[in-house]
Amino acid sequence: MTDPIQRETIEGIVRQYHNRFNAGDDKNDLVNDIVVASYMAGRDRGTLQHPRYTQIDIEGRDGYYAIFSRRMRSEFIDIQLLTPEVEVQSAVPANNYVEQLIAAADIYHQLEGYRPDAAGIDMYMRPIEQLAGNYFRGVDSGQ
Secondary structure, three states, rough: OOHHHHHHHHHHHHHHHHHHHOOOOHHHHHHHHHHHHHHHHHHHHHHHHHOOOEEEEEOOOOOEEEEEEOOOOOOOEEEEEOOOEEEEEEEEEEEOOOHHHHHHHHHHHHOOOOOOHHHHHHHHHHHHHHHHHHHOOOOOOOO
16 A cells, blocks of 8 residues: 555554454454455545536526536536527636636526526536536545
8 A cells, every 4th residue: 555545544444443343363354455445445436436427508598508517537617608699618616616606696697587596596506516526536636
């Protein structure tokens, strides 16, 4: 194990087991193997868990659309706003909740034609949060 966090985590869990139960070398080795496998499965879950959404399409009033997308390990959520008047491409950081709220409010206003309110912003924040949630399992942990 070259990862110091992984090594310390596994050794700490195994040490707790040994101190509490001390079941003998055979069982202690088995516990160590199980903890290592569990740690690896948990670590890999972030990049291997399915389904992992990469694009969400939203339709507002007639002719108004938004496309949110994010590739694995990207630090940004790409936003494409398609209206009869204009096509805009933008991006918000996957780890900046405030900028995501601002984007959700603006997209709500553009797609629905109403001044943003809490319920409207929440409707458009959900897909952004779905895509942003991958940030903490991928980019931020260095995987």
